[in-house]
Amino acid sequence: MEKSQRVVLISGASRGIGAATAREMGRRGYHVAVNYRRNADAAAEVVSAIKVAGGSAQAVQADVCDPEQVSVMLDAIRADRGGIDALVCNANTVNPPFEPLLTLSWDDFIGKVNGELAGAYFLTQGVLRGMAEQRKGRIVYVSSTAAETIGAVAAHSTAKAALNTFSRHVAGVAAQYGVVVNTVAFGAVRTDATAGVMTDDLRTFMESRAVSGRLLEPDEAARSIAMLADEDFIASVGQVLRVDGGFEVLDQQLHPMVGHFE
Numbered sequence: 149m150e151k152s153q154r155v156v157l158i159s160g161a162s163r164g165i166g167a168a169t170a171r172e173m174g175r176r177g178y179h180v181a182v183n184y185r186r187n188a189d190a191a192a193e194v195v196s197a198i199k200v201a202g203g204s205a206q207a208v209q210a211d212v213c214d215p216e217q218v219s220v221m222l223d224a225i226r227a228d229r230g231g232i233d234a235l236v237c238n239a240n241t242v243n244p245p246f247e248p249l250l251t252l253s254w255d256d257f258i259g260k261v262n263g264e265l266a267g268a269y270f271l272t273q274g275v276l277r278g279m280a281e282q283r284k285g286r287i288v289y290v291s292s293t294a295a296e297t298i299g300a301v302a303a304h305s306t307a308k309a310a311l312n313t314f315s316r317h318v319a320g321v322a323a324q325y326g327v328v329v330n331t332v333a334f335g336a337v338r339t340d341a342t343a344g345v346m347t348d349d350l351r352t353f354m355e356s357r358a359v360s361g362r363l364l365e366p367d368e369a370a371r372s373i374a375m376l377a378d379e380d381f382i383a384s385v386g387q388v389l390r391v392d393g394g395f396e397v398l399d400q401q402l403h404p405m406v407g408h409f410e
């Protein structure tokens with residue numbers, strides 16, 4: 149089949165950051181494959197919004213942790229569209245409990261690490277050969293600043309740190325074929341995933357360490373993913389871009405030690 153339009157596959161695009169990225173990539177002229185696991189209605193809404201805005205999209209169901217389902221999904225997209233130019237590994241496959249390390253169960257710990265890596269691994273293996281043959285392509289992994297955080301997030305942090313390392317390995321292999329791979333690590337973004345854990349105290353703390361005085365919105369997060377996923381982007385390879393609304397520098401500014409040097 150002859151390809152007429154660039155194609156991006158976004159995992160977990162029915163809600164949150166993935167849905168916003170789907171709309172942004174649609175605006176940029178990509179045909180968007182909107183992957184979801186269960187929420188067909190939400191995926192259909194994203195597809196409809198892209199089409200209403202003049203773009204092109206389709207919903208594609210698959211649990212990205214299941215290699216059979218990933219394979220069927222990728223075959224369907226290729227049969228329909230002729231290939232995949234960009235992949236965004238975004239699905240929030242497992243929400244681990246925010247549990248202190250001493251009481252965190254092994255099943256919860258390894259379940260998060262396993263789910264995070266399975267989603268990235270099966271999709272990566274599924275698209276990379278085709279991209280290497282085309283000698284072009286973009287892969288973006290969606291990670292978190294939690295990879296560097298210590299606290300009741302051991303499962304989440306370990307999973308995202310592993311994802312960062314995995315992404316650098318993929319980048320090294322892919323670069324030999326002209327395929328550009330990068331990762332974006334977000335601070336807190338206002339989505340369903342954060343709604344469940346964001347107490348008033350935590351929100352106030354996070355907002356005090358944001359240049360804007362508020363959490364990042366999914367649309368803001370989406371623009372940084374889209375920048376890295378777009379075929380025009382070639383400026384970095386194998387990097388983890390921190391997108392935290394200023395958290396890191398403001399956190400340091402507010403540290404008691406800063407006062408001793410002003």
Ligand SMILES: NC(=O)c1ccc[n+]([C@@H]2O[C@H](COP(=O)([O-])OP(=O)(O)OC[C@H]3O[C@@H](n4cnc5c(N)ncnc54)[C@H](OP(=O)(O)O)[C@@H]3O)[C@@H](O)[C@H]2O)c1
Pocket residue numbers: 159160161162163164165166183184185186187188190210211212213237238239240241242267290291292293333334335336337338339340341342
């Ligand atoms: N929100 C934040 O503050 C934040 C911060 C740093 C990093 N991140 C990362 O950003 C990414 C998106 O997070 P989010 O907050 O937007 O998540 P979210 O609002 O919880 O949305 C999760 C999305 O992932 C899909 N999904 C879950 N498991 C899946 C599976 N096995 N296969 C396919 N799709 C699956 C869901 O599909 P259904 O609708 O069908 O359930 C949904 O579209 C995640 O990788 C997360 O770790 C988020």
